[in-house]
Amino acid sequence: MAVDGSVERLRREGRIVVVGASLAGLRAAETLREEGFTGTLTMIGDEPYEPYDRPPLSKQVLLGRVPADHTALPRRRAIEAQWRLGVAAAGLDPTAKRVALANGTSVEYDRLLIATGVRSRPWPNELEAGLDGVFVLRTMDDATRLRHRLKAGPSRVLVIGAGFTGSEIASVCRERDLPVTVAERGPTPLSGALGSVIGDVAAQLHHQHGVDLRCGVMVTGLEGDGAGRLRRAHFSDGGTLDAEVAVVALGATRNTEWLAGSGLAAGPRGIACDAGCRAFDVRGIVTDDVFVAGDVARSPHPLFGYQFLSLEHWGNAVAQAEVAAHNMICPGEERRPHLWTPYFWSAQFGVNIKSVGVPNMADQIIVSQGSLGEHRFTAAYGYQGRVIAAVTFDQAKWLEFYQRQIEQAAPFPPPFTTVDRRTEGMRPVPAGFPDPSVPTHGPQVTVSGHSPTDQRVTFTPA
């Protein structure tokens, strides 16, 4: 392949464009320079800010411990980039190798890295989403606005969705001593990510900390007053709730719209790429100059049946960015696969939650150490007789061991004796994930009536 010196030329004087100026984009840029890329490097970001860290936004920032603009990502090294901040990428012409920007200009590249990440899924009803008091939480600006409002001491906060972000926000509200209601359509908090066995523990944490947790219920509408301020929420069970603030925490949408018409395999589930971070085109053929990293990427993982995984994990963004950057400036035989074992953490209600592997692939779970009742435990997830994931509540130091178990396809349930193995951990039970054939997100549409004239379509937003 390109051992003829073209890679050498690229490293020396090529043009690399990185779209997305957040964690993955920054770490990729740093890796490019670290590995000797001396050409032109352009960083494009739609936000006006230099790369910042998001995990603190739903924790320390909302608590008021850290100002939102103090979460800039530390720089590992100088990257000598041309920054185009505050302007979004608007289109891609892979033949001309050109990225169009929202301000009408464009940038040409020899190699492109797409790291545009995700944005929070908005409340589906635009009018309701526009009410004063309705928030999402993804960006620094979101966090600043929400923090300001929480500081004012609203009479009640409604959190819609009890995934990790929603649960963290609820935890912050309780720590600020604000009355908070959490509405979750699943049977428990975190059930989509960790299953309902662990979700039950999460529910206990909500209850213990005084959260008004309502599971198996959806918010069907948000109602404003005459001045356009949020006043009340309506639930699918017919109930209502007066609230001044609602935080929509219904997951994220991948930022791929700007790639429409580019011919890349980009859609709502991310941009498909190979394990070397090279994007696929819509025909399923791998490109050689367009790379993908971070939340927006969707890549096959050999350890998990070559499933195309798209992960919204901090550590994945870093690891994938490093692999992508390396591969961008290396000839084929020196390229590396991105074999990162999925890993993420959360902090809520004073508990440190960490997970490794792909829990929602599992069919069974076993408490391998500690105790669910004490809210301190390690649980292993099994899939067809092997360990596929693990989660720890305040026992993070064991996670590394379970990561090796996953990587070695160790048998499930774990057959060996460990420290802190209790009687409840002697038997695997179903993990309690929602049926994968039923979507957990997106609006629910139902049709009733028999004849064409009395058929009615009911739209229930997610």
Added chain:
Amino acid sequence: MTSVALLGQILDYANRADPYPLYAELRRTPVVRDESGPYLVSTYWEIQSLLHDPRVSSDIRNLAPEAKTGPRTDDPDLPPSFIRLDPPDHDRLRRLIMRTYGPPHSPRRVYGLHGEISGIVSGLIDRFRGRERIDLVDDFSYPFPVTVICRLLGVPQEDEQRFHGWADTVATAIEPPVGTPDEQEAHWRAIREAHHQLADYLSGLIEQRRRAPREDMISALATDRGADESPMSLPEMLSNLTLLLIAGHETTVNLITNGMLTLLRHPDTLKQLRADPDLVIPLVEELLRFEPPVQLLPERTTLDDIEIAGTTIPQGASLWLVPASGNRDPQRFPEPDRFLPDRPDNQHFGFGTGIHNCIGSPLARLEAQTALAELVRRLDNPRLVEDPPPYRHNAVLRGPRHLPIAFDGLSR
């Protein structure tokens, strides 16, 4: 499997000054059974993996009967301290200690000692005035952490000397005694005696602080009711305070002494540090890799058969991890035998890793950083008088017994 006879050599005082060639020999077989019984693990990734392995126990009661040979540091009349226990008991005690020592409940405990630590360091160095030669161990490295741990715990200044004597004796228990059976018996008797005196003394202090608490750790421990679990009993407090005392005494002494010794052997680095005092932060990390005070983690055991690096360690085996060897593993650290004060990616085992990761690390770092930066700043043209210096007997907590240093004068 072949067995080796390396443990005896490592414990042999003749090799104390430079055990690293022995470790290099050990690493040729990552997991090996010593002829004296224990399984020795010497390579970085294997140690790393075993320290995170829930099948590895720190509770010697899980040793197979025939493997029970080793030394005992705990007072036999008290329950085991938390480093000698497994979860959930370990976790409970460690949490209770952390509540009084570190974040999130007591985030300022160590940080708050900052000024006091600088003051103690300056005071000790001031006493070198008018001298041309000191013994760093007796004149500085020893009195310094002893004073700090006593202040932290809340031991009155007038009792520090007695305290120091007991700690010294109790710490010798960490490795097998040498000499004739009579000498060994006398050794154990002395240790038991020290344990008893220390326990008596601590009981009195705890009782005193329970009635009239102050801003120290003993007061905090004695009055802590626990969060949602039972607070420490008096016997638990005694064994764990004894542990904190020894850990706070014996390790930092060696860290600082090893540090000065290493700097005097690397005059360019010493010069560099004098010019850039902030270098002390990565330098202390490199020191913890290069000359760690805790060289061996003896007497862990296996709750199940564990296969690692092609060897199966049977259940109940005595397991000795050699972190000081892992720290010099060329598979993990490029040029491991070089002292590189600003070494990148320095994930050493200086404080161990896993659930028993040293809780004293923030204090030890602060002490070593303050002490080394200030010694280097103030000692004028310091020189080693003797290389290697005489070492202490202890192979586990390794460090010089004396470190004579000559110098031309003292800066302000």
